[in-house]
Every structure is written in C-alpha cells, then in structure tokens.
Amino acid sequence: MAIKPAGTLYRGKVGMWSWVLHRISGVGIFFFLLVHVLDTALVRVSPEAYNIVIESYKTPVVGLAELGLVGAILFHGLNGLRVIAIDFWSKGTKYQSVMFWVVITVTVVAVAGFTPMHLARVFGH
C-alpha cells in the first residue's frame, strides 16, 4: 500500500481546502465586482436604465445567487483574517485549524440568519 503523507499546513486537510475555497471565492467576488461597477454606472445614464437593471437583483434566480455572494464574501473575508493571523501572530500556525472552523461556523451562522430575511423579500411582494 502506498504511504499516504499526513496533511501539513499547506497540503491536504484544512490548510489546502481553506486555500482552495479562498481562491475560488476571491475569483467569484472579482467577477461580480466587474459587473457591479458597470451596473452602478447606469445611474449616470438615466434613472430608468438603472432601475430596470437593478430590478434583476430582486428576481428569484439572482436573489438566490446573492446568498452565494454573501457567503463567499463572508468566507473570503474571515479566512483572509485567518491567513493574516497565520502570517503575523506567533500562535497562528498552532491555531490555524481551529480558526478555520471558526471561520466556517461564523459564515454558516451568518448566512443562515440572512437567508430567511432575504428570501422573504425576494419571493414576497
């Protein structure tokens, strides 16, 4: 049987998956931001143009996607603080795994709290 290397800070386990999630969430937010600066720029075209496009933010499909965006920003931001702590705090590497699960928990709790409120608005009248 091949020997499976144990996880390190970077390979396998929490270190690697937090990095993968950080990367994917960063790219996702980046592309959202490109679109978002353009849709906001429509306020300089006319009130009508802006309102028509921003209405799409209130449709069910985009409304659901916004939950993903909020989750991505929460995870990326909080995990960013974790990365900074690993770099600058002397106990950072010791607690990196604990900090990862704190990041996940806070993200999940915050999204769970936001979801009913947001969906009531998106699906309500």
Next chain:
Amino acid sequence: MMSVTIETPNRPRTRKQANWEKYGWLFMRVSGPLLIVLIFTHLVVNLVLGDGIKAIDFAFVAGKWADPFWQVWDLAMLWLALIHGTNGMRTIVNDYAGQVKVRRALTTTLWAVCALLILLGTLVIFTFDPCPAGASAELLASFCPAQ
C-alpha cells in the same frame, strides 16, 4: 569533521530595485481588514437594514450619494477592492499560466480592466446628479425639487 572553506563566499543577495512582490503581499494584508469594514457595512446597509434589496433603486442611490460620507466610503471600497482583487487574480495567473507570453497578456489585461473600472467608478461617484433635470418625478428621491 572537516571544515569547508569557501574561496569566494557569496555576499548576501542585494537588490537594486524595490521589492514589488513584497509590497503586493503587504497590500493584500493591509487592504483585507479595511475591506471587511467597508464591504460588510455596504452589505448590511444595502441588504439587511430597512427593506434590503427591495428598497434599492435610483432614489436609494441618490439618497446615499447626496452625502459625502457615502461618496468617500464607496470611493475607498472601489479602489481597494479592485486593486486587491486584481492583484489576487495576478497571483493566480502567475500560478497557472505557463507561457511567458500568455502570462504577460493576461496580467496586462487585468490591470487595464482594473484601471478602466476605477476611472469609471470614480467618475460615476463624483459626477452623479441625484436630481437629474427632466427625469420623471416618481423615480427621484423625496428631496428633489421636482417632487
């Protein structure tokens, strides 16, 4: 144990140029915490408070940007998020683009898009007219004279 004598020992590496890669690394770590405050507040104000997403329209934006506080807020968020995001994308391009030509093309494109959007977004904030003449009154904020 025999000691090894090096005839012409290397001097420690010295640099003539600024270490841009290090400044980029630092910038990610300085802009990050600032972006947490800027973006999390942006999301609470626009998605959680009041009627959240349902309340957003031209008049909502007019209400915010009539206040210099939110103009400066959004300006900081625009610049920091775009530079942070673009520099992060550059890191990813460096990781995956094998050929020098491809890497250069992608990196140049990224910074060009970044500069264009910063310019556009900045102009939008400072040339914004909350009460444009000739617009129908029901689309405008309550403080507009047309109301």
